[in-house]
Amino acid sequence: MIDTAGLEAELHKFADARDWHQYHTPKNLAMALSVEVAELVEIFQWHTPAQANAVMRSDEARHVEQELADIAMYLVRLSMVLGVDLNRAVAEKLVMNAQKYPAPQA
Template sequence: MTSEKSNDQFEYLKRKLDKFLEERNWKEYHTPKNIAMSISIEAAELMEIFQWINPSALEVTTSKKLMTEIEDEIADIIIYTVSLARTLDIDIFEVVTEKMIKNNLRFPPVKES
């Protein structure tokens, strides 16, 4: 995936979200604090799916129920993340790329001896 395509896709999601919020008069509720809390709440909903179970990746991917629940929560997390980026005018692709560079420096690759 090229960076241009990634940016286009984030811009598309931002526009879709903007329209969704506009049509419902919900923009006023999408304050930075409310959205940050919502990201955390949706991440907790993702964890709740795994509460008291510990399936392997194969068990998850072969369970339609688990996959649907997980996909829904991942979408919720991304929707709120895009909303926060939209609200604060953050370029998601740029900040993720920058953070990966920082992580690479912080956690250098393991060298084979």
């Protein structure tokens, strides 16, 4: 299971040090998250499946890692601002998905 507590604490300290809490509204964080996802998508845009599968063996690997980190940070920060326990939400969603898509039938 995931545990975002350490990341949450670091993101809170980071925002505190820069007085960014005032800007970290649900709207702003959701929009920023969307932008970061789009930046990740852009890396793969127009690639064939084979090219997309090879990205992590290319010069773009570090770029992919950075975009994934941005996505994770914005997602965790958004969940904090909304008061969502992301660990609980993920655990519950995994149970729901297991019921919806039982392994023997998948």
